[in-house]
Amino acid sequence: MSNQDMPKAYDFSTVEPKWYKYWEENNLFRAETVRDKPAFSIVIPPPNVTGSLHMGHALNNTLQDILCRYKRLKGYNVLWMPGMDHAGIATQNVVERNLAAEGLDRHQLGREGFIERVWEWRHEYGGKILNQLKRLGSSCDWSRERFTMDEGLSKAVRKVFVELYEEGLIYRGDYIINWCPRCRTALADLEVDHHTQEGNLYHLRYPFKNGQGHVVIATTRPETMLGDTAVAVNPEDPRFQTLGDEELVLPLVGRSLKIIRDSYVDTEFGTGVLKVTPAHDANDFVIGERHGLDSIVIMDEDGRMNAEAGSYQGLDRFEARKKIVADLEAQGFLEKIEPYQHSVGHCYRCKTMIEPILSKQWFVKVEPLAKAAADAVRSGETRIVPKMWEKTYFDWMDNIRDWCVSRQIWWGHRIPAWYCRECGEIVVSMEDPDQCPRCQGELVRETDVLDTWFSSALWPFSTMGWPDQAPELDIFYPTSVLVTGFDILFFWVARMMMMGIHFMHDVPFKDVYIHALVRDAEGQKMSKSKGNVIDPLTIMDQYGTDAFRFTLAAFAAQGRDVLMSEERVEGYRHFVNKVWNAARFALMNLQDMDSGVAVAPEDRTSADKWILSRASKVSDQVSVALDEYRFNDAAATLYHFVWHEFCDWYLEEAKLTLYGKYRPESRPATQKTLRDVLSAVLKMLHPFMPYVTEEIWSLLPGTEGSVMQGGYPRMEDWNDDQVEAEMGLLMETVSAVRNIRGEMQIPPSREIQLRFFSNDSDSLNKLETQGAYISELCRASDILWEGSGDRPRKAASAVCQNVEVFIPLEGLIDFDFEKKRLKKEIDKTGKELGYANKKLSNEDFLTRAPEHVVDKEREKAKELEIRLKKLETNYERIVAMSS
């Protein structure tokens, strides 16, 4: 393919589709179970089977892909383990909705039938997100794709459950849990979202049994009074010191209530009297335990009142509230209702208001696991990046509560526990038991399934074949890094730490890189309900995957949220196009290149040596940035280098040699330089923009295979500070002349004369050897290298380091304007000099500041002084001219 086939504008839509297929067909993402290369491994945060790609996924997976592609270039044996999560409640909800559309519900199908339907759904519609990840360019090893409900992972889950049970770290008990009446399941504390909302504080009168008055209690949930088994006051509260052992009568119910003393009661809140409902409030439950109170559950799993609620049985909890309040009022037990704002828990899946209910659930005793997990971070075995998240992690680990792992749904890992009908024995085992080992009685299996996060907690080792012996475990565990958002730090990261350490005796990852959340341009969290969601697929359709990925990387600064806006993506689309056109230029000029030709250092022009030196430094900087997860730095470094050094300066200079205008004999060396630097650029950019770099690579002469093969560019030999300084002066000079041209409104077509003066013959000589560049880049027809001597009288001037340049342009220069321009320069230089001198005259600065800082300041002052003198001389000359 020649440049004639390369369109002027990069068209991602024709380029992108072919390459992903090529990569997959050539197994370029395949991890090997060999040990002759260093290993680098990442497990993907498994997306939900129900999920579709959103901005969070796009950021998360782009960053992982950048690391994986970068490490592959660096010669690592890379495993990026992909897979999906069965997402218990979410998936069950989706399938139940589909059933509802057919007029069915899951109970009509029965457990087996329903689960079958879920599997059908999973195979037919689930996991479309994986194709979206491919669209994004994710270089996962798809041959190893796993699912949290597949056979191997189910085995791992069962083994972990059984072992923890045998170790006494899993138990079953009555506990107050968060109940979602819509999902009809228990939820872990973490699965409850609290938001403040408007409610009422109801003040109720509870009369004394002896008929002598009443106490007033305050509650936000009056319907729970039906389950009250005591009333509590603070033992320190002076208002209740005279209270004896009188009992109260619970209104509407007639039950006798003791008055207990408990320091939990806040004397400041409400009336200082607390109704105690152990079965429906987490705090009351604790108080009930302390005082040996009865617990009366008054609701069923739908949130309707049960038989314990007497005449209210069958009413929904909110209807019951209305009716109870009305009845209390009618009977004179309602003192007042005041509006009250309070925080109420909602199901994180379906947003239904949760109800705390006492019930029998399975728990993991996590304190010992959490302690080990915290210690592993404290000791540095696992590093959390950025470090600020460590504190959050420790706070949670140190105050952790037991983890309720049973869920009353059907889709998930069914708990491997059996109950004996005869003797009540509980059997937990790897193999399904036939009969009770104690009394040979009939066993029934637990109907609950495990929390989805139970299986994802095992992800780093279950995906690699555990509990079987698998070479992957030896080679790739612990994984190198986990890339994730902080929103699942507790749900997932913390639990993987606990399980990994406990079962693998080693941390699951060496680094945890926590990236930002993606928000919209206003800083709002993107959510469907707010309607501010930007769909990554739409963005990719419009701007191309490479531009999108580069945008994500460029704005993924540590500890900051990413505000996504389309303008930015558009900006980086321009960058992709710039890269494309730089390649187009290169290909036009490399047609006749002899790849085999030997190039000696002296064959190269200064510009060649300069760009090689710059590329060398940039490759180091990008490397260091990526090693430290500073994706935005890496992206910015590349952007600046490619656009503002390679394109703006090098290509312009290379044109002279390539077109035979300057050192035509260096053409082969410049061709080789151009090719080599472009090739290095493609490799460095490849992790960020895989598609366009692969396309250009395939067109570039002298390349073979994929851009991701053959290693990261090694260019340390090209480092050359001297040539960089030389080119620095050239660029400064050219910019100074262009500045004058611009400010003086000298038309670009107008050629000018330049006259250089300097008492430093070395600098002048070096510039002179590059006179051709200067004349081309400044559009100067005539350059005089004068060293010392009389400065031209009618000319604009500039000072660049130790060189002065004059542009004699009688008739074109507005001398008043030149006067103003020079004055501005003089003021600026004078100000800087004053500042430097002030520092240098400060005795404390001279004695206390480090020597190199003082030296630098002295040097600066000296340079500024010389510069100022020259500027002033030139200024006076102009003044003399115009008077």
Place this chain on the structure above:
RNA sequence: AGGCGCGUAGCUCAGGGGGAGAGCGCUACCCUGACACGGUAGAAGUCAAGGGUUCAAAUCCCUUCGCGCCUACCA
């Protein structure tokens, strides 16, 4: 209620003790044989406010104000 983070150019953000930066936008000139998704040049900031530490503070510490987030059992 505690904890964390953030206030830097018109916008979006880097930087994080010794010369205020980038992208976009804006202004002027230019379709020069890679690119107008482009080129050259330019204007633009009391680095939220106040105090402290230091020879030196946008940067470290404290306070205040504004914004965001996380955690929590005030009925």
